[in-house]
Structures are given as structure tokens and as C-alpha cells.
Amino acid sequence: MKMDKATKSQIARNAALSLFLYILPIALMFISFLITGQRPWEKKIHHKENAKSSTNKNSQNNGSND
Amino acid sequence: MEATIEFFKKIIENLNGFGFPFLVFFIGVLEFSFGLYKGKWPKNERWVDISCFVLPRLVVQPAVAYFSLKFLPFIFPDVKNVFDWVPFFWGFAIIAVADDLTQYWYHRLHHQIPWLWRFHRTHHSASYMGMAMASRQNVIYTIFFSQIYLTAALVYLGLGIPAIAVRIIKSTITTLAHSSIPWDKPLYQYKVLHPLAWVLERLISTPATHHAHHAATTDDGVGHYKGNFGNMFFLWDIIFGTGLISRQYPKAYGISHYDGDQWTAQLLWPIFKSKVEGSELAANGPVVRVDNDYEALARREQKKQAEVIAPEPEPVPSFSHS
Numbered sequence: 001m002k003m004d005k006a007t008k009s010q011i012a013r014n015a016a017l018s019l020f021l022y023i024l025p026i027a028l029m030f031i032s033f034l035i036t037g038q039r040p041w042e043k044k045i046h047h048k049e050n051a052k053s054s055t056n057k058n059s060q061n062n063g064s065n066d
Numbered sequence: 067m068e069a070t071i072e073f074f075k076k077i078i079e080n081l082n083g084f085g086f087p088f089l090v091f092f093i094g095v096l097e098f099s100f101g102l103y104k105g106k107w108p109k110n111e112r113w114v115d116i117s118c119f120v121l122p123r124l125v126v127q128p129a130v131a132y133f134s135l136k137f138l139p140f141i142f143p144d145v146k147n148v149f150d151w152v153p154f155f156w157g158f159a160i161i162a163v164a165d166d167l168t169q170y171w172y173h174r175l176h177h178q179i180p181w182l183w184r185f186h187r188t189h190h191s192a193s194y195m196g197m198a199m200a201s202r203q204n205v206i207y208t209i210f211f212s213q214i215y216l217t218a219a220l221v222y223l224g225l226g227i228p229a230i231a232v233r234i235i236k237s238t239i240t241t242l243a244h245s246s247i248p249w250d251k252p253l254y255q256y257k258v259l260h261p262l263a264w265v266l267e268r269l270i271s272t273p274a275t276h277h278a279h280h281a282a283t284t285d286d287g288v289g290h291y292k293g294n295f296g297n298m299f300f301l302w303d304i305i306f307g308t309g310l311i312s313r314q315y316p317k318a319y320g321i322s323h324y325d326g327d328q329w330t331a332q333l334l335w336p337i338f339k340s341k342v343e344g345s346e347l348a349a350n351g352p353v354v355r356v357d358n359d360y361e362a363l364a365r366r367e368q369k370k371q372a373e374v375i376a377p378e379p380e381p382v383p384s385f386s387h388s
Contacts (some may be wrong), residue, residue, distance in 0.1 A: 014306045025163050029156040044151040050294050
């Protein structure tokens, strides 16, 4: 039993539209960042840097917080 | 502030662990107490429903979660928590679309690609709606089901909380859409609620739209198993033109030619085959069997009965001039 042509072409058309739908919330998120000036990924980088500096090899406890 | 966030995180985690089975159990008890399964739940169907509910929760989901937690750090060690900066709202929106749209396609293709149908047939063979049949699926369908893998991957990428929040809302909507308790009925009965009904029935799956998908008939204005594929969001069916909104509930559910395939075949086809001759799950069965046309059968039956009551007169010999 084979799929009919109309169903095949409907699947192809809808799949193309789906790609747009998948991207839509991601695009909207970055547009909102652009409008509000938020850069949450930078906060994460700062956090990492801070975490590194507090546990460097020069500290007396040799990187351990215990 | 951090304590509040932790508190909500714990609520979400607990709801994810115990919430879904509790919801199913609670609604199931209500359905039984209303007598909604009376005479519709024979032994074979009980075995299909219970085994399909238990096996994924005891074996498939824990196994996927365990191997994902081992496999992902091994293959992608640098991407752990790489997206934990994404705000909850946007994480929720991205996952809700990614998860539910993928499931829409998974579901739709099992109806539209003939060779995939037999992996999804078990879910449609029940002649009743309710908690008992909500988790009824062939094990292969469950193993390749996107949501388990997506949730595991998102937790690893740092989007665990929005992923679990989506899962809780989605489980609630899909569970209530399968329920035999028509919670949406008042929305259609009271005129003041019609605007809310209009929005809800286009946005999410309701008992009316999802019951139509499980109808034994299609193209009769109520039943629509050729569409209404949406799980959490019905919006996909509206966008892609596969939806039917009738605000009515079908008279009969299931598959018109279903003849009680053994529970082992329904759970584990193609490992176990059905012994029911002509079944789609039988060793020599068709990939897709044509539906019984109930109306044509009823018309034929009526005609037969009419012939028995008033037998046709003996044909009078006629002479032709040709």
C-alpha cells in the first residue's frame, strides 16, 4: 500500500513550514534580547571567570575550599 | 530569592516524578466510579492497557535516562549546562515548540505512512476512551518516542527545569484529552464561555478534538482519525490544515475491523504476531486494512430484513422483441 501523491506533497509543504516554526521562538528570544539589551550568556562567562579566580593554584588552600 | 527558586524547582521535580502517575490514577478512579468502563474492559484489553502502562515506566524510561546520563558526557563532554543562561520563559517556549511539534510529526507520520501504522495501531484499537488506554502503545513506538530523548538531552544542556515544566503541562493536557470525562462540554453549552472555547479548542487538545481522532469512523462530520494529530497543542492541526473541530463526541471508538488481537502482539509486534486471521498484526496480514463501512453494512442488513418480511414477487415471464 502506497501513500497518495496529495498526502506526500502536503507533508513536504508542512515540513518546510515546520522548520520556520522550530526557529521562531529562538529568533523571538534573540530579538527580545536585542530590544531590551539583555546579554544573559555574558553573565555566565563572568560567573565562570569569578569561580576560576577564587580557586586558583596560588591560594593557600591549593584550590580547595574545605 | 534563591530559596524560593529552589522551592519551585523541588515542586517541579516532585510533580515530574509522582505527578503524572498520580493524575492518571486519580482520573482513572473517577472514571471507574462513574462506570465508564462497564462491559468495555475485557481481560485481553486489560492486559494490553496495564502492560503498556507499566513496561515503559519500569524499563524503557529508566534505561534511556541512565544511558543518556552515561552516553552524553562521554560523547559531548564540553556542552554540559551550555544553555543554562537561557531565561525560563524562553526555555519553556523553545522546548514546548520543539517537543510538541516533533511529537505531532511522529504521530502524524504513523497515520500517513502505511508501513508505520502498525506501530501505532495498538493505541487506536481500544473501543473506549480513558486513563486505561491513554498509555496504550506498541513498545517500538515507545522506544523511538522523541520526548524521552529530548528531555534527557535538554537536562544535560542545562534546560532541565523548563523541560520538566513543559512535560508536566503536556502530560496534564494529553491525559485530560484522552479522559472519558468531557471537561470541555460546559464550554460549548454556555454561550458566555464560547469565546474561551474558541481559543482553547484551537490552542490545545480537548476531549472533543482528541476523541474525534480515536473515532471508529472518519469523514462523518464528527470522527476524524485522518487528522487531529496534535498532542499538547492543537494549533499544529490548525496551521497545517489537519484539524476538525465539531464540538461533538463520536458514538464509537477504536478500529472498525478490530477483533481482539492478543495483548502480546499488540505490545510487542513485530516480535509477536497476532493469531487473528486478516489482522494487520497477523503474520500474513495486510499493512493497512480497509475500514468496515458500518453504514453500508447497516443498509445491506436492513434490505435483507425487508426482503425476509416481504418476499419479492415471482418474476413474471416477459417476452422481448429484440
